[in-house]
Amino acid sequence: MGPIFTALLGKIVIILGFLATSTESVVSIPSRVHVEPVSSEAVRVDWTMAESLTQEEIKSYVIYYKSSSLASEETSVVIGSRREQWYTITGLEPFTDYTFCVAVVTDVMEFNRSAPVRTRTREADPLAPRNVIIWTMSSRQLRMTWEEPTRWNGPVGGYVISLKQVVITGGMTSLATVRVSNHTLNSHVFGNLQPDTRYEIYIRSHNGVHYSSPVRVRASTLKTEHYDFGADKVAVLVLLPVAALFTFGIVSLAYFRNKQQQEDTPEVAC
16 A cells, blocks of 8 residues: 555645646736737737736746738747836837737746737828829810829828919919829819919828828920810720721622622623
8 A cells, every 4th residue: 555655645746736837827927918009100018917926036028919910920028127017019010900918937937928919009191192193184184193002001091182283483373172082093183274384283192090291293284276185085086087997898898799799690691
């Protein structure tokens, strides 16, 4: 009985030690982790500790975070202070979802991480529209086209377009400001303009909260004595030759068929 009792007692000691370590690990996980966005590039992480570890036993804290992008890698920040249970993380991307966890480190081990907390950074200025081009359509029309920004840094919004007329003195007179949604095929036409007049157009993207820096383009309408190449007249110029060729083809085909039938008809002797 002696050896068996000793072996059984040793297993009980091992099990109790394992349970004690597991309980300590669970209790030593930071609790009530709270993450608050403070700007478009920074968040503040707060947490509390259970009573199982004293400040003397805590060596440091580690904050782990990762963006919602599948291609992103996890980043960790070591907090050396044992008294302050908060930290501000900077250098984040605007309007991006992140997941944060906190772990406590002692001289013996790093305990398990806290439950993940997800938050989103605030909005920032969107980038400006790209490849902005102004087209002179006629003596009274200008057409602007562009591509959407590479980053909205917030909800997908739209555009604000301002039209100004350049006067002889070199100054400018504001004529119109329009708001265009992002579902307009990235195009806008200004009509009822003055012939042979120079205009300056500004376009900015917005995400509902912030605006991008403006992109400026200049163009002039055609003179009145020039032919007005509006969209309707361009269509007429294109369709008329096509219609003429089509009609000529139909007439030619009918002529050759009639001629072929006449040649194939046998002559009747009198």
